[in-house]
Amino acid sequence: xxxxxxxxxxxxxxxxxxxxxxxxxxxxxxxxxxxxxxxxxxxxxxxxxxxxxxxxxxxxxxxxxxxxxxxxxxxxxxxxxxxxxxxxxxxxxxxxxxxxxxxxxxxxxxxxxxxxxxxxxxxxxxxxxxxxxxxxxxxxxxxxxxxxxxxxxxxxxxxxxxxxxxxx
Numbered sequence: 001x002x003x004x005x006x007x008x009x010x011x012x013x014x015x016x017x018x019x020x021x022x023x024x025x026x027x028x029x030x031x032x033x034x035x036x037x038x039x040x041x042x043x044x045x046x047x048x049x050x051x052x053x054x055x056x057x058x059x060x061x062x063x064x065x066x067x068x069x070x071x072x073x074x075x076x077x078x079x080x081x082x083x084x085x086x087x088x089x090x091x092x093x094x095x096x097x098x099x100x101x102x103x104x105x106x107x108x109x110x111x112x113x114x115x116x117x118x119x120x121x122x123x124x125x126x127x128x129x130x131x132x133x134x135x136x137x138x139x140x141x142x143x144x145x146x147x148x149x150x151x152x153x154x155x156x157x158x159x160x161x162x163x164x165x166x167x168x
Contacts, residue, residue: 081142
């Protein structure tokens with residue numbers, strides 16, 4: 001099947017169940033702009049948010065929430081935050097140890113698109129994606145601009161296709 005045929009088959013599967021995870025040491029549910037933005041975009045596209053978590057950037061918390069969400073209803077788990085190189089940025093490290101299959105193209109494309117916005121600082125991002133227990137896991141930086149970029153340019157156009165590929 002061609003990519004176009006795959007997307008058409010995926011569209012027949014209906015709304016995608018999505019879990020959101022914000023990884024932050026400073027945000028609260030009231031100040032989590034990324035969750036607000038993603039909720040609006042996901043529901044406007046006709047998909048469902050089945051879980052939301054706001055956790056500290058602790059590797060154990062990231063790994064535990066991934067384990068929990070991968071056994072639930074979500075077909076896609078969107079993480080935002082903790083992908084940089086500072087000592088507190090642990091999301092990438094925790095997730096990369098868990099991913100059974102990686103999608104290197106996600107990080108590569110994200111950094112390429114990010115370069116157009118922020119220049120060479122894009123290389124500091126460790127945005128990543130992959131599959132864990134038949135669940136697509138996508139991890140982006142926590143800045144609102146990065147979340148919007150990833151959603152609009154990479155995630156939304158392939159959301160149903162990604163969710164379908166891991167269960168077909």
